[in-house]
Amino acid sequence: MQLKDLKIVVTGGAQGMGAHFAQRLLESGAQVAVGDVSEEKLASLPSGIHRRRLDVSNEEDCTSFVHWAHQAMGGLNGLINNAGILRDALLVKKDKATGQVKKLSAADWNAVIGVNLTGATLMVREVVTKMVETDQKPGVIVNMSSIARHGNRGQSNYVAAKASLAANTVTWSREFAPFGVRVGAVAPGMIETPMTQGMNQKARDTLVAAIPVGRIGLPEDIWLAVKFILECDYFNGRTLDVDGGLNF
Template sequence: MELRDLKVIVTGGAQGMGAHFARRLHEAGAQVAVGDVNEAGLAELPQGVHRRRLDVTSPEDARAFVAWAAGAMGGLNGLVNNAGIIRDGLLVKKDRASGEVQTLSDADFDAVIAVNLTGATRMVREVAAWMARAGARPGVVVNISSIARHGNRGQSSYVAAKAALAANTVTWAREFAPLGIRVGAVAPGMIETPMTQGMNQKARDALVAAVPVGRVGVPEDVWRAVRFVFECDYFDGRCVDVDGGLSM
């Protein structure tokens, strides 16, 4: 699919990779509707980009946003499923000073699953359902997974969500084929975003040192993979790792 033919939703598009994807799509001539809970960030997007508050954890909000976006753009044939949060922590650990055993809170675990998996799944469902009802084809869904899906210390919830999203990329590609919708995933490694900038510095330095290409990635690196998924009509049900060779 040509980028200029896209009428695409980008979730989590107020900052970081999502904002970069939205700008690049807009520059390429696509119509773009961006949703995020960060309304201040939405206001900074370029003129011509449709934007509205979106909380993917709310079924009503997701459904209303899809209907609004399709109306604003005069149709809908794409989704960049990017919204995500982190609440890192070991599942079980012993405090070095007191010896007290501590566990990851239900609230932190559930918050990540609600956004990164349930919310992401909900957006795919609502976009695919809209396209099916409208007879809009072809269409493309790009799920943003992570190389952490292979397992990473201190990220039980994030790993679970991103692994499930990559696996369901295959599921949805098979389910949506009769609807004319392709589904691909892109799995970033260590990318320079507000999310990764908040990491513990020691952990960040160790992770960067393990990247074979010798640097942190930037959103443009990931955008090139997202663009490939949109443009390559023979790509479906697979995940592209953009990680500089980093293994977890």
């Protein structure tokens, strides 16, 4: 599919990688509808991008947003499932000084699963429903997974969500084939975004030092992978790792 032919939704698109994707799509002639929980950051997006508040963990929000996006763009044939949050903590931790045992809270588990997995799934469901209802072919979905899906200390919730997205990329590619909808995923490594900028500096430095290419990734690195999936009509049901060779 050519980028100029896309009428595409980008979730979590008000900052970081999502904002970069939206900008690149706009420059390529695509119509773009961005959803994000931050209305302030939505307002700072370039003119020409449709924007509206969206909480992907809210089912009604997902349904109404997709309906709005379809009307705003005069159609809908793509989705970049980018919205995500972190609530990192060990599942069980014992304080070395006090001996106190701490647990990952159910609230932090549910928050990450609600946005990163349930929300992503709801958006896929609603976008594909709209495509099928309007007999829109072809269509394309890009899920944002992570190399953390292979397992990463302190990220039980995040790992569960991102591993599920990678697995369901295969599931959905098979389910949606009769509708002419492809599904692919990109699994970034460590990328320079507001999310990673908030990391503990020592942990950040340790991770960057372990990346064989010798640097942290940039949103443009991930955009190149997203662009490939959008444009390559023979790519389907697979996840691209874009991590500079980092091995957790």
